[in-house]
Amino acid sequence: xxYDPKRANPTLIIPEAPAKxxxxxxxxxxxxxxxxxxxxxxxxxxxFCPVDCIELTPRxxxxxxxxxxxxxxxxxxxxxxxxxxxxxxxxxxxDAIEMWPxxxxxxxxxxxxxxxxxxxxxxxxxxxxxxxRQPGE
Numbered sequence: 378x379x380y381d382p383k384r385a386n387p388t389l390i391i392p393e394a395p396a397k398x399x400x401x402x403x404x405x406x407x408x409x410x411x412x413x414x415x416x417x418x419x420x421x422x423x424x425f426c427p428v429d430c431i432e433l434t435p436r437x438x439x440x441x442x443x444x445x446x447x448x449x450x451x452x453x454x455x456x457x458x459x460x461x462x463x464x465x466x467x468x469x470x471x472d473a474i475e476m477w478p479x480x481x482x483x484x485x486x487x488x489x490x491x492x493x494x495x496x497x498x499x500x501x502x503x504x505x506x507x508x509x510r511q512p513g514e
Contacts, residue, residue: 402494453488453490
């Protein structure tokens with residue numbers, strides 16, 4: 378069996394954290410999807426995302442239950458399908474992120490993925506016209 382540096386040191390597949398955050402320029406063929414039951418909320422993936430589209434899941438604590446470590450979620454319309462988070466999670470955490478075909482994500486979550494970041498923002502603002510408004514405006 379030939380020497381495989383990725384097997385000898387599995388962290389070699391993990392890239393450096395991005396020096397600059399970029400934005401989506403086209404609709405990807407696949408999107409990253411977090412499997413909530415597998416995610417520990419360790420946030421190992423967050424700093425590696427080149428478009429900064431991974432965040433902690435907001436929790437409703439109105440029932441008095443406080444989750445110590447909520448899992449993460451992907452803002453699908455900003456994801457570029459680079460698979461970096463998948464590799465990071467697989468090598469450094471719990472293998473909680475998978476790549477799904479974009480059409481499958483749209484169908485399963487009943488959402489539309491836009492081609493560009495600016496189109497996603499415009500669609501979000503149309504769906505949420507009161508977002509960002511101050512009370513009394």
